[in-house]
Amino acid sequence: MPRQERAPDAGCQRVVLFPLPYESHLSPMLQLAALLHARGLDVTVLHTDFNAPDPARHPDLTFVSIRESLPEEAVEADIIAQLLALNAACEAPFRDALASLQPGVACAIVDGEWYAALGAAAKVGVPALALMTESAATSRNILAFPRLRDAGYEYDTSKDEQQLDELVPRLEPLRVRDLIRVDGWEADGLRGLIVLMADAMRSAASGVILNTFDAIEASELEKIQAELSQPTFAVGPLHRVSPAMSAAERSFLHVPDRSCLAWLDAQPPRSVLYVSLGSMARVDRVVFDEMAWGLAHSSVPFLLVARPGLANGINDAPPPLPEGLTDVVGIGNNNAARGKVVTWAPQKDVLAHPAIGGFWTHCGWNSTLESICEGVPMLAQPCLGDQTVSARYITHQWGVALELGEVFDRVRVAEAARKLMVGEEGSPSKGEGWQAEN
Template sequence: MAKRERGSWGGVETTRSRSQDGLTVTTMSNIGDSQLESPVLELPPLKVKDLPTISTRNHEVFYKLIGSMVKETKASSGIIWNSMEDLEQSTLATVRQVFPVPSFPIGPFHNYFPASSSSLLAQDKSSISWLDTRPPKSVLYVSFGSIASMDEAEFLEMAWGLANSAQPFLWVVRPGLVRGSKWLEPLPSGFMETNGGRGYIVKWAPQQEVLAHPATGGFWTHNGWNSTLESICEGVPMICSPCFGDQMVNARYVSNAWRIGLQFESGMERGVVEKAIRRLMVEKEGEEERERILCLKEKVGFCLKQGGSSHHYLESLISYILSF
């Protein structure tokens, strides 16, 4: 049975539950809108609203699950991370204190495999042909991955924001992206024609090829970790629309820690969308974010080369496995 204690964390009322194995799990309660914007002092630069949450009615089972995960990880032979020292040095140092087993940050994983190997859906290669007709760094690539979904009202605000920005866009609208719709039914008749050919919509795109294409100048993303890493590796600044899980944490690091993109903080309204797109693609702030992510791209690229941290840890991992 877990013992519960009241307290506060980052200015928010919390309940700490201590299980018999010593694990402490903190849950938040009675959070008002103002508290959601409060910083988490223990985990800068996160805000309270960025913390991943899991909805469950049986907290005892949840605590037991998390406790087992922590216990087994500490007892494991080692941990392999899809990350790099040059990207998350302080975070990895903290994790090593919590999990005192060999640690191998050998990322980014996708650079070890062909671009097509991680695709979940049939890729529409016509997106590359369309990009070939566009000037360098002119196109905003928009994709929310294979799981995220939105309601029709959000989708329409997104569509009109893209149209009103007057910037070229390649938009991945996956079947099932809009709840209650099969594909593009919510778009008003003639929407694509009103864009004068500036926009192109596909059901799925070869993302790594798109991000590496010279015409791609920005990435509007849900900030899944794979997508975030792929964007960093290609030096493409981001607009962040996180949906759930670790995506809020990733987006906060993109916008506030690494400063290589911007994040929607209060909903998706067409005027806000238009302003964000123009800021990233046209205005001076976007150029500054582009310069920072190009510097980060260079650092990450070096990680994989001889003498780089990921190369070093990969060699260490191989030696470690062969030692058994």
């Protein structure tokens, strides 16, 4: 369907957006930008040079670099150190870039993890809204973090299993083990980052925008509004309500291999398990090998995304498949192949394809929303950050996913894949009862 856009009025004020430079954050922010532009607003996207989006893919929007100077060591740092370094490096350049666009800026919409930019906008006199690219449940977790820390409810690997399985007061159904965490990375840095985000949301933001909708998170949205003095707006799912984007516009930092769609065309309805751990998660090589062998032994047709950097220790290339696996399962474009491997997939199109019967996911919020809206049941393998929160909700609150479990080997993987794809747990049928209303 062609876009239906209204030309901006001559006196239309500008809205400035500032996305966090990661695939999962760029996507909803640029979807929101397209939605605002279609409503007749003049939209300018300020962006970092680090992981900069390609303006040529979004011809309707204006892009302006803030020209930050990110320390070289921050580029290779872990995600928490990188986020802290980005906030420090971008505060002044963002403030100056925003000031240079004055007068005429009605408001700024800033990713909720840009806590420094939220404060900088206030110094320029521009009201700023925080776009939370996580779920409402995760946003509640962030707001509650200071209270949880003081009450001793932080996730801590030194806790025993009984303590980790304890429900968190006022955050049910979350257990301690489901709280936001980044295993293997410096805990004090994560604590500091979450506190800064919570403080900025409360004190610097003029309002909070959430990429979610009442049908699944009405209770969480009500509780967030009760905690905040400023208004909250549920505007999602953005991938469904924003204007239709071309394939080029939907590609932000990774270029999808669209040959997988032709391969899916040759597969029976609801027969293929789509496997993707998103744009940021990393797993040990042994875990990737067990994933691959488990898929091979499951007898389930699969589409596997093996992006560069997915396996620890292999940064610039996709992890190679285990030796001998191709001979066992058959992988390729031909119709007889039971598996296909790509470095990146056009996920929205894949999940909407009738051949897809299940989604093995890292439980990133964008992926979760897309799967729910297409009625695709999920197999949950949370890896970091807010993904444990989403995993708990999709498995125990909304009943649209199965847990992969803590024990991870090829036998467990094969059993879980078969259970999702051919067992009763894979019901309801794709597209029945889970579709988001638009």
